[in-house]
Amino acid sequence: MPPISDASRDFHDRPALLEARGLAFARNDEPIFGPLDFALHAGEVVLIEGDNGAGKSTLLRVLSGLLAPGSGEIRLRGEPLTLARLSPQVALLSHQSGLKHELTALENLRFAAGLHGQRKGISPATALAGVGLDGYGEVPTRQLSAGQKKRVALARVLLAPVALWLLDEPYANLDLDGIKLVNRLLERHANGGGAALITSHGAYAYTSGTPRRIPLSPSRPPRAGEGAPAGAERGASARNPHHPFGELPPHAGEATE
Numbered sequence: 001m002p003p004i005s006d007a008s009r010d011f012h013d014r015p016a017l018l019e020a021r022g023l024a025f026a027r028n029d030e031p032i033f034g035p036l037d038f039a040l041h042a043g044e045v046v047l048i049e050g051d052n053g054a055g056k057s058t059l060l061r062v063l064s065g066l067l068a069p070g071s072g073e074i075r076l077r078g079e080p081l082t083l084a085r086l087s088p089q090v091a092l093l094s095h096q097s098g099l100k101h102e103l104t105a106l107e108n109l110r111f112a113a114g115l116h117g118q119r120k121g122i123s124p125a126t127a128l129a130g131v132g133l134d135g136y137g138e139v140p141t142r143q144l145s146a147g148q149k150k151r152v153a154l155a156r157v158l159l160a161p162v163a164l165w166l167l168d169e170p171y172a173n174l175d176l177d178g179i180k181l182v183n184r185l186l187e188r189h190a191n192g193g194g195a196a197l198i199t200s201h202g203a204y205a206y207t208s209g210t211p212r213r214i215p216l217s218p219s220r221p222p223r224a225g226e227g228a229p230a231g232a233e234r235g236a237s238a239r240n241p242h243h244p245f246g247e248l249p250p251h252a253g254e255a256t257e
């Protein structure tokens with residue numbers, strides 16, 4: 001299989017779908033990442049690389065509008081964007097599935113489509129079939145395995161009417177067929193003019209050649225006495241107060257598990 005990022009060639013004459021300029025994030029004055037400068041063009045899949053704790057998830061949370069950057073600028077299609085405008089235009093797959101476990105798989109997708117709309121030509125049912133879960137629509141999400149939940153979360157990304165995918169460890173919990181499925185979805189999305197930033201600790205490199213990479217340096221552990229006040233969520237002061245869903249990114253639903 002050719003590198004997924006090859007699909008970017010035809011789209012490089014267009015403005016970058018996403019651009020970060022001097023983008024940096026810190027907690028309690030401790031740098032987590034940056035300053036970073038990079039561009040993501042339509043048609044590209046780019047791998048964010050770094051050891052555990054390097055700041056990959058944090059970067060995706062900043063780019064999704066869940067956290068406000070400490071400094072720097074994010075541009076979408078060449079336009080400087082406020083976080084309030086950026087967040088509804090990206091689909092974030094995070095470590096938490098964001099699924100409501102009391103709802104069935106289909107109900108979760110219908111709920112997401114009702115909130116955010118759905119991509120033309122795709123429905124909750126076809127999105128579910130597209131991730132290999134045909135026949136699981138009426139199963140309560142709590143009864144699904146970890147890999148099946150990951151597939152439902154991927155179906156929600158598939159359904160979202162957005163060009164920009166931010167996928168944090170999209171291969172985690174997936175079997176080999178699931179890993180190939182993610183690569184097929186990424187390839188199709190990129191070939192259709194979308195783009196994706198992904199993190200992965202291995203499966204991507206194993207299955208997909210050599211994508212362009214954004215390296216993040218490891219951060220150091222907090223010193224004794226550092227950190228958030230007792231009872232407070234660390235980093236909470238950096239949350240985006242303008243986010244339409246408060247702490248929830250539109251396609252992640254981080255707090256629903």
Ligand SMILES: Nc1ncnc2c1ncn2[C@@H]1O[C@H](COP(=O)(O)OP(=O)(O)OP(=O)(O)O)[C@@H](O)[C@H]1O
Nearest residue numbers: 032050051052053054055056057058059219234235
């Ligand atoms: N809610 C939080 N409050 C305070 N510090 C945090 C919080 N979440 C993450 N961190 C710290 O921020 C740094 C970056 O974490 P992050 O989750 O972005 O790393 P990562 O590169 O995604 O790691 P991994 O590969 O393990 O998933 C780490 O040092 C971590 O301890």
